Amino acid sequence: xxxxxxxxxxxxxxxxxxxxxxxxxxxxxxxxxxxxxxxxxxxxxxxxxxxxxxxxxxxxxxxxxxxxxxxxxxxxxxxxxxxxxxxxxxxxxxxxxxxxxxxxxxxxxxxxxxxxxxxxxxxxxxxxxxxxxxxxxxxxxxxxxxxxxxxxxxxxxxxxxxxxxxxxxxxxxxxxxxxxxxxxxxxxxxxxxxxxxxxxxxxxxxxxxxxxxxxxx
Amino acid sequence: xxxxxxxxxxxxxxxxxxxxxxxxxxxxxxxxxxxxxxxxxxxxxxxxxxxxxxxxxxxxxxxxxxxxxxxxxxxxxxxxxxxxxxxxxxxxxxxxxxxxxxxxxxxxxxxxxxxxxxxxxxxxxxxxxxxxxxxxxxxxxxxxxxxxxxxxxxxxxxxxxxxxxxxxxxxxxxxxxxxxxxxxxxxxxxxxxxxxxxxxxxxxxxxxxxxxxxxxxxxxxxxxxxxxxxxxxxxxxxxxxxxxxxxxxxxxxxxxxxxxxxxxxxxxxxxxxxxxxxxxxxxxxxxxxxxxxxxxxxxxxxxxxxxxxxxxxxxxxxxxxxxxxxxxx
Numbered sequence: 435x436x437x438x439x440x441x442x443x444x445x446x447x448x449x450x451x452x453x454x455x456x457x458x459x460x461x462x463x464x465x466x467x468x469x470x471x472x473x474x475x476x477x478x479x480x481x482x483x484x485x486x487x488x489x490x491x492x493x494x495x496x497x498x499x500x501x502x503x504x505x506x507x508x509x510x511x512x513x514x515x516x517x518x519x520x521x522x523x524x525x526x527x528x529x530x531x532x533x534x535x536x537x538x539x540x541x542x543x544x545x546x547x548x549x550x551x552x553x554x555x556x557x558x559x560x561x562x563x564x565x566x567x568x569x570x571x572x573x574x575x576x577x578x579x580x581x582x583x584x585x586x587x588x589x590x591x592x593x594x595x596x597x598x599x600x601x602x603x604x605x606x607x608x609x610x611x612x613x614x615x616x617x618x619x620x621x622x623x624x625x626x627x628x629x630x631x632x633x634x635x636x637x638x639x640x641x642x643x644x645x646x647x648x649x650x651x
Numbered sequence: 652x653x654x655x656x657x658x659x660x661x662x663x664x665x666x667x668x669x670x671x672x673x674x675x676x677x678x679x680x681x682x683x684x685x686x687x688x689x690x691x692x693x694x695x696x697x698x699x700x701x702x703x704x705x706x707x708x709x710x711x712x713x714x715x716x717x718x719x720x721x722x723x724x725x726x727x728x729x730x731x732x733x734x735x736x737x738x739x740x741x742x743x744x745x746x747x748x749x750x751x752x753x754x755x756x757x758x759x760x761x762x763x764x765x766x767x768x769x770x771x772x773x774x775x776x777x778x779x780x781x782x783x784x785x786x787x788x789x790x791x792x793x794x795x796x797x798x799x800x801x802x803x804x805x806x807x808x809x810x811x812x813x814x815x816x817x818x819x820x821x822x823x824x825x826x827x828x829x830x831x832x833x834x835x836x837x838x839x840x841x842x843x844x845x846x847x848x849x850x851x852x853x854x855x856x857x858x859x860x861x862x863x864x865x866x867x868x869x870x871x872x873x874x875x876x877x878x879x880x881x882x883x884x885x886x887x888x889x890x891x892x893x894x895x896x897x898x899x900x901x902x903x904x905x906x907x908x909x910x911x912x913x914x915x916x917x918x919x920x921x922x923x924x925x926x927x928x929x930x931x932x933x934x935x936x937x938x939x940x941x942x943x944x945x946x947x948x949x950x951x952x953x954x955x956x957x958x959x960x961x962x963x964x965x966x967x968x969x970x971x972x973x974x975x976x977x978x979x980x
Contacts, residue, residue, distance in 0.1 A: 444835045445833070445835040445941055446835045446836055446886065446889070446916060447833065447835070447836075447886050447888065447889075447916045447919065448833070448918070448919050448941065448944050448945050448948060449945075450886060452835070452883065452884065454883070460881065463881075471676075484672065484673060484675045484676070485676060486675045486676050486884035486907060486908070487676065487884070488881065488882050488883030488884050488908055489881040489882050489883070490881050490883075491881070491883040491884065492884070493675075493883065493884025493885075493886070495675075495886065497672050497673070498669070498670065498672055498681075499952075567676075567882070567908060568676060568677055568678045568907075568908075569678050569882060569884075569906060569907045569908025569909075570678060570906050570907075570908060571678055571786050571787065571906065572674075572677060572678045572679045572784070572786070572787040573677060573678050574678050576882065576908075612678075613786060613787060613788060615786055630677075630678075630787070632777045632778055632787065632789040632790070633777075636674075636677055637674065637677055637679065637778060638674075638677030638678060638679075641676070641677070642676070
């Protein structure tokens with residue numbers, strides 16, 4: 435079944451517009467945003483645009499020094515999404531060492547969910563995730579599909595340094611830290627797979643719309 | 652290959668060019684010189700293309716030794732700087748002998764300056780740019796700030812013609828700056844009082860101000876329905892307001908997405924001048940229309956392109972900034 439989601443645009447900078455989908459259901463909204471991003475990428479002249487999906491939005495910006503031809507964008511007023519559809523992106527599997535030094539928050543997250551560590555791992559590794567968007571730092575994927583029991587607010591005190599490869603959760607999202615950065619997410623485990631390599635094209639391993647599974651190592 | 656040897660790195664000296672567009676969807680910000688107009692001017696002063704790689708210097712500068720004769724130019728905030736025992740003039744080209752040593756000390760009236768060398772800093776391009784991305788650990792010199800012992804490759808020498816900056820760059824005066832803002836980033840998420848305060852109040856630059864974001868302190872800006880929004884794409888200049896109510900202006904290394912409400916976007920024409928602000932300096936916001944902001948940006952770009960003129964008859968290493976300069980024809 436197809437559903438139509440209304441789309442509203444506003445100018446966010448001199449040569450940038452932000453299109454936001456009027457949808458509170460993030461899984462559906464994210465698929466709508468991916469569909470919108472794909473439609474924009476198919477417009478003539480789109481190679482000169484930066485197209486940045488958010489969880490239910492798409493930011494479109496002209497390259498430095500160029501004017502944004504916004505007409506065809508502003509003319510898009512709604513986006514059609516399959517209600518029970520699945521993302522068509524590439525599927526990736528990440529081997530994860532759960533708990534221990536690489537996952538110092540596993541016990542606390544499990545306790546908050548009223549689960550044993552083993553049950554929390556089974557829950558996290560049992561889900562199929564979709565990359566809603568990539569942001570925060572190079573290659574950092576925001577994954578939707580986290581089981582509700584594992585959803586917790588961010589840590590009160592962010593860590594000044596989260597190791598690269600940390601598999602983490604915060605709010606409705608699961609994620610993986612590609613670089614050692616400051617971070618406030620709960621760390622469940624660690625993966626050795628590189629998520630970002632500036633010598634690769636594209637440099638980010640994951641893209642909006644891709645699917646992700648975690649496999650206990 | 653001719654090199655630039657680093658004898659001291661300084662507080663935070665990095666290699667930028669004018670940025671790395673096209674990778675925001677992969678979480679990669681453009682990076683690039685924090686004031687692109689000042690960086691372009693420094694490059695033009697030594698005869699480089701505006702987007703050549705150069706050095707961005709923060710608060711306390713580096714000590715450098717030149718492996719070949721070079722033409723250099725320092726533009727931006729004023730720093731105490733000594734070249735081979737003599738004070739270095741700024742906003743003009745200066746000839747350096749092979750083996751020459753340049754010591755850039757403390758910033759005197761701002762936070763950052765840009766040092767261009769003829770031929771540019773010839774570090775390899777990564778994703779189409781030579782700019783350092785500190786969080787990502789790539790670009791520039793090994794993806795990090797410069798440190799003692801580093802050797803930077805230099806491009807081929809330029810024409811060596813004497814040049815000076817004939818018009819001032821847009822910058823703070825006496826630690827105060829007013830910048831234009833656009834409304835589209837999401838101001839409907841803020842109370843009427845917050846929107847009024849944003850332009851009525853004066854904000855101070857916090858010590859937590861860097862290339863990722865300029866944190867400001869001042870009257871808090873209240874949200875109508877909480878600080879959190881569904882994360883969406885962000886751009887340099889966007890003014891994000893976390894739960895505490897104090898705004899942060901994103902810089903060139905700012906995140907590509909963000910989950911806090913944004914009240915405004917600083918006009919691109921005025922954004923570079925934020926790079927000159929020191930902790931404690933004062934910032935005001937003034938509303939502008941999209942049309943005004945675009946016009947201002949076009950004017951700013953045009954002004955930089957004509958601000959640098961070739962001189963004749965100025966003494967080498969003349970200490971005066973406004974040394975006699977007859978435009979050559």
